[in-house]
Amino acid sequence: MCARIRGPFEYNNKEEFKEKLLEWIGDVFYDILPEYGYEVREEQIYTAFQSADAFCNNNIHLAEAGLGTGKTFAYLLTAFAYARFSGKPVVIACASTALQEQLAGSEGDIAILSKLLELEIDARMAKDPHQYICDAKVNDTTDEVSTMSDEVNEWINKTNRGERSEIPSMPDRVWKWIGWDESMACDICSSRGFCKLVKAKEHYWQTKDLIIVDHEVFFNDLWTRDERIANGQLPILPSYSAVIFDEGHKILLPAAMQAGEHINQEEMEHMIDAIEEIQGARDSFLSSAISMEHAFHEFFTNLNWHLIKDDCSKRLSIRISDDLLKTANAFKKTLNHLLMDFQIEQELYMESLSANQIQAYEGQIERATIALEQFCRNKGVDIISWVDGGDGSFWVVPRNLSELLNKKLYQKEIPVVFTSATLSNEGDFDYFIRTIGLKNVTKSTVGSPFDLENQVVVYMNPSSNCKKDDLNHKIETLVSLLNQNGGRALVLTNSMEEVRMIRKGLGKYKLPFEILWEDKGERGFLVRTFRQEETSVLIGSNFWEGVDVPGEALTLLIVWQLPFPTRDPIIEVQRKEARQQGLDVAKTVDYPEMGLKLKQGCGRLIRTQNDQGAIIILDHVIGTRWESVVMGALPAGAKIRTIGEVNFN
Ligand code: SF4
Known part of the structure; x- marks a missing residue:
């Protein structure tokens, strides 16, 4: 007989579980964490209570929480307690492998919470199989072994789990020889049952509390689960009692791609x-x-x-x-x-x-x-x-994703929580709800606890400047802003074409700081350099999300062009559906999509309560049909001025 797993509190029935869960969350945030120097943040506690309520009522819940809220701790408490209550793990689906590590790595949020609360939280990562070594491929690399560094060869010989993250210096070229890929037919492999990838699966299948996956792994499991079970195979993930989507606004593309096929x-x-x-x-x-x-x-x-x-x-x-x-x-x-x-x-x-x-x-x-x-x-x-x-690559994905999600996930009647800083346009969740076909949901939204009123100033281009909207004028304005701020800026564009235009325009100017161009380096390298070289300027179309540069290296955020959606086929389908329903396409698709991306972009500027800076929007806003959408996407409470009033001294 299995030993009873100790939960964070005692209870006798479901009703009492809910009561005790809320009590425990209150104790943790009001009493225990402050003893270790954590601030009491009402936004965090509210989000935690809302998530707990959703779990206890089997709801699908949208939990929008602004930057600095501490939403990870907010949902982790409930996830852990619920896993113990239900006797099945809770899945937390992140947007990338790096975020999985941030959550469940040896120094990640779960390890910190475990230590502070003196709880043994059993959390295991189910990474994308591309992140693991394939023993069969290693055995076939005899010709290449001599060209691999000693460090790589030593690692191959001693690794137990074969996870790529164990050896950060691994070059992509070498990983291609030894890392798992789709061409490996595991079903008929003679190493099946003994290899590291299979062991990794066995390891996360035994988790008691939390399974940390990325969105791709989650949807790969969701779409193939029934078929695998019907064929007598194990699904990718074990049975789970609830799902939390971290960065929930990003699920549509991985869900579509995992449900589709492609030809490379x-x-x-x-x-x-x-x-x-x-x-x-x-x-x-x-x-x-x-x-x-x-x-x-x-x-x-x-x-x-x-x-x-x-x-x-x-x-x-x-x-x-x-x-x-x-x-x-x-x-x-x-x-x-x-x-x-x-x-x-x-x-x-x-x-x-x-x-x-x-x-x-x-x-x-x-x-x-x-x-x-x-x-x-x-x-x-x-x-x-x-x-x-x-x-x-040529891609074909099903159009009826909402139906699929409904059938395979929403109808399971398990708690599902979507968390993100950007799920709504000023509290209006309609766009997100429509794109992923949700019906009955509960929602909560809290802003950032930072003092944004005193940390950010936003400068707009007044509409009266329309006639000056030529490239030269924009470039002159950009040069002047960068010089006044001494670099330290992130310039967000809407395409690589714009990046090239800016590079051409800046060619005749001698700027006293380094410019990092999106197409001149690997993304991670560029962001690291931007963080280290304090006066550098980063320019690109791909930095609206995932750039976390606190402090003096980023004090100026320039929006070169508002991020209106492109002719992306997934957006085109949403436009078509809106049109068929007689809706205003711009208002129901383009503006909300732009608003959410702009909100993400603006979130790059203030990363801590000590950060200060300015957001400059070079595109026209005032007097446009989308003015209110832009205003709603700006940091709440930030002072608004016109570009003519810029004074960084
Ligand atoms: S079972 Fe798959 S991952 Fe494991 S060694 Fe064989 S081919 Fe590689």
């Missing part, structure tokens, strides 16, 4: 090369491979003609035509042929390809076939498709 051109080319080099393959098989290769190139060439070019979007929409569907269909047929030939004559290829490779190629062909099948069905009306602006 580079991987397809590798597979074609490998197949065509098979020794002793029959002519009919090679002819199937060659036909597939032709159809593949024809499809992607035609696809390229059908892309809606947009410099501002990372995903390019596709104009679906009969001609494109015809080439997609032809490509699909050649894939089907090749797959049949592959399966019938598998033994012939065993000498040239490992069983693992054969299985991986079959999987790749099957996934590509599914993507094309969904694309062609009903002329693409049931799907959203795009081409990735970075690696050129």
Whole structure:
């Protein structure tokens, strides 16, 4: 018989659990944490009570909490107590691996809370499988071993869990040789049951309290769970009693991508090369491979003609035509042929390809076939498709994500909490609720506990300056602002095209500080340099979120252009649906989307209660239709001035 797991307090029934939970939360925030120097923050306590209430009533809850609220501690207390109460772990889904570490790493928030409250919180990370070493790949790297550093070789020999985070200096080039990827067919691997990835899964399956995942892992489990169980396989995650989405505003894209399929051109080319080099393959098989290769190139060439070019979007929409569907269909047929030939004559290829490779190629062909099948069905009306602006992958994802979420998650009747600093436009959650198809939800919103009135001044471009809205004038204003502030600025643009325009414009000026350009370095490196080089200026379209630079290195935030949404295919679908419902597309999609992104961007400036700074919006706001949306996205209480009044001295 299992020993009873001690919870943070005693109770006899569900009613008493709720009562005691609220009492305990009050004790922790009003008495225990202040003893260790933590401030009493009413915003944090309110958020904690709201989350507790949602858990106890099985609600879906939207908990918006401004920067500095301490929302992580606020939801962790309830998550831990509820896991003990329900006897099943609670899942916390974060937006990235780095945030998983921040929460559950050895010095993360859970470890700190555990220590302060003298509780043994059992929290384990279920990371993206790409973050783990694959023993089968390591065994195949004999040629590459000599080129790996001693540090990497030593780590490979001694690591128990094989997590990439254990060795931060690992180059991407080396990780490609030894880290797990989709081409590995675990189902038929002889190391299955013994390898580190499998052990990692066994480890997090045994957690008692919390499983910390990223959004991708969570949705991969959610969409495949029923099928895996029906096939007698273990799902990715064990059974859980509740879900908390940290950075909940970011779930739509990972949810869509995990529910969809894609064709990566580079991987397809590798597979074609490998197949065509098979020794002793029959002519009919090679002819199937060659036909597939032709159809593949024809499809992607035609696809390229059908892309809606947009410099501002990372995903390019596709104009679906009969001609494109015809080439997609032809490509699909050649894939089907090749797959049949592959399966019938598998033994012939065993000498040239490992069983693992054969299985991986079959999987790749099957996934590509599914993507094309969904694309062609009903002329693409049931799907959203795009081409990735970075690696050129072709993506097909279901259009009915809200229905899927409803069926697989909301109807489970378990508590689900979405937390973020940006879920609403001035307390109006409608846009977020609509995008992810929520129906009955409870909501809470609290602002930042910082003294924003005295920490931030916002300067606007008055509409009377419209006639001066030319690039030269904007560049002159930018130079003047940067000089007055001595650099120390983050300039947010809406596209890489704007970044290039600014670089060209600044070319004739000699600025006495370093400029860090988004396209001239890896994101993490740029943000670290920006933090360390106090007078540097960071310019880019990709820094509206995830830049945390407290102190003197960031005292000026310049919005070069308001972040109106692009022609991103996911946004386009929302626009289309709004139009079909007779709604004003700008008001129901574009303005709220812009408002949420602007709110995120403004949140980069003040990171602690000691920070001070200015936000400058160079785009026009005053007198526009979106003025109130912009005002609602600015730090609450901040003083508003016109750009002419700027005086940083
Ligand atoms: S089971 Fe999968 S991850 Fe483990 S060694 Fe085999 S292929 Fe690699």
